[in-house]
Amino acid sequence: MAATKREAILEAALDLFVEKGVSAATTREIAEKAGTAEGNLYRHFESKDSLARHLFGECAGRFRKRLVDAAAGASSPAEKIGALVRAMFAFASDEEAAFSFIILSHHTEFASGPIRNPQPLPRDVFGEVIRSGIDRGVFRPVDPNLGTAWIVGMTQRAITFARSGRIECPKEETVERTVEAAIRLLEP
Amino acid sequence: MAATKREAILEAALDLFVEKGVSAATTREIAEKAGTAEGNLYRHFESKDSLARHLFGECAGRFRKRLVDAAAGASSPAEKIGALVRAMFAFASDEEAAFSFIILSHHTEFASGPIRNPQPLPRDVFGEVIRSGIDRGVFRPVDPNLGTAWIVGMTQRAITFARSGRIECPKEETVERTVEAAIRLLEP
């Protein structure tokens, strides 16, 4: 369970935002699920929108940390890419709701305008690894942002498809084949 | 402009749903943007939710038609894959809002539960092409759904990144490099 009421609110909100979307999730439901009074939400967060933004920041931060750690634990650029893709699968599995919320947030703007990057985003990690691989000549030259789009996009969709049961092969294999496919995209 | 009021409503709703999400777009805004009275929405559609579902069906149908036509116009499986990726880019560019709405609909459920497949979905087209390529031995063996996930995911993200200006190379090149990358994923 959550250590503090504040955390309980964040957890409840995360689940509900993912389940029904930010604007369809009501403060009443969030409070109820968090085991607190509705008004108490507003002691901890300015508004529902601010709660959503805060949550996005937290989730993106946790995700990014996982990616950074994964990349740090591998040596060659190709191994780093593999580690990143595996880390995406692992994060999506360990923190299902957080992962979904990050994806969701790309498609639904919050009430008070789009999210301004207050911190480096998860995807930046990919760009750096690709760039360094190209510099060392082990990856073919591609716009690092385009490479990021490819790998992040294919991995995210593979995760989503796997989750919804559309892919028949065992999960372990899905991960490894996706890792191999991602590296294939960058090989000279 | 829209030929009929009904079309005007569909157009206005599409724009607003994409801009702020289905539940955050109000019927009042939709009516205003469509240049009609709020109550008139209910002469054409049962409810806001039904309007959204109808819209999804229309957009997905148009998208699927583009993909089917594209695949039909190419002969080899590899050419078909290339044609499909190009068609995704083209559709995203011609029907910006429709494309965004399709993507968005994957992440936000409508009020009355998830969308039930009333018709074949765009992604099914990819699966069939991949399957036939594998059968003919020109693609390596992969779960066709996994292959679909990869290609649809990478292409969609490339489109999104390109739209938001994060990719520097010219649009034409982004398309062709993505086509080539998609085929690379399936080559033996």
Place this chain on the structure above:
Amino acid sequence: MAATKREAILEAALDLFVEKGVSAATTREIAEKAGTAEGNLYRHFESKDSLARHLFGECAGRFRKRLVDAAAGASSPAEKIGALVRAMFAFASDEEAAFSFIILSHHTEFASGPIRNPQPLPRDVFGEVIRSGIDRGVFRPVDPNLGTAWIVGMTQRAITFARSGRIECPKEETVERTVEAAIRLLEP
């Protein structure tokens, strides 16, 4: 009764604002008293505060009209002052709530800051009459605004005292003695 719902809302709000103050009167009470749904308030006015401001404008306008008409109907400055004082008593008696609301509004700021003069205020009428009396030599020289303060203040208080039953002499006499006292203040 009120001809339209909008007027019914204005009337109900006026009574309640005077009775309990703007911030203590609730939109629910207002709607109930106006015989309409709470939400309908917001079709006619942006917010409770905007309703209060609008009401102030209306009441002040009606009051001012009464004063202007009264002054126009008298010839000499002293008669004009007498007519103005009598008009204040008459307005307070005919439109009890409106008069009270004007007074109240001087002491309680609306939520969104003080009222900016969007139109000439009732008190301006006094200033002009006093100024012209001084110019013609029938009034002694005083700052016209100070003279206005005196007469408006004494009259308003006399009305309030009379209303609350603190003054024993008959109403008619209260009015005439106040008229005479006001003129006395300005005589050379």
Place this chain on the structure above:
Amino acid sequence: MAATKREAILEAALDLFVEKGVSAATTREIAEKAGTAEGNLYRHFESKDSLARHLFGECAGRFRKRLVDAAAGASSPAEKIGALVRAMFAFASDEEAAFSFIILSHHTEFASGPIRNPQPLPRDVFGEVIRSGIDRGVFRPVDPNLGTAWIVGMTQRAITFARSGRIECPKEETVERTVEAAIRLLEP
């Protein structure tokens, strides 16, 4: 600064009640401005309403004392009236918020009904002076309450106008002219 927390609360509440009205000032704001915790308000006062009533009692008491002292320091009725008017100006200037709060309280009822006179009110002082002046034949016969209404009303308005910068002549002169005008009202 305030010597005790209790006084700090009273001071903060007074300022806020005057600024936005009793019901619009929140306990949170009051506590914050007083530099204490919200809950602490309830150690010193039963409720917000009780705090407001207490404050009214205090302010009215201080005001009354100033008036009583002023009247006591003058000998003839006319001099007493002059002293009273000067004392009103002085009090309004020394204790700006307290004066405003007294005025405000005439127009806005507290939550639990109107203020019951628990003590003689400031205005009573005027009544007595006027009565005694009439008895001694130095004032013309008027209902003493009506006379009070005139003088209190004109003085209060003069103060309000002067405060808001609408009167051009120097403050000292405003006071003396108002004193002279008040006496004029009562002269035979």
Place this chain on the structure above:
DNA sequence: CATGAATGAGTTTTCATTCAT
């Protein structure tokens, strides 16, 4: 005495939907 998180009943406001015209 002091704190400030927590409460819950209340408030203002919103909005999909209906309906008389």
Place this chain on the structure above:
DNA sequence: AATGAATGAAAACTCATTCAT
């Protein structure tokens, strides 16, 4: 078909008051 005022249920948000620490 079209309108837009009206509805009412539910939303977000507020705030006086309580209470464990």
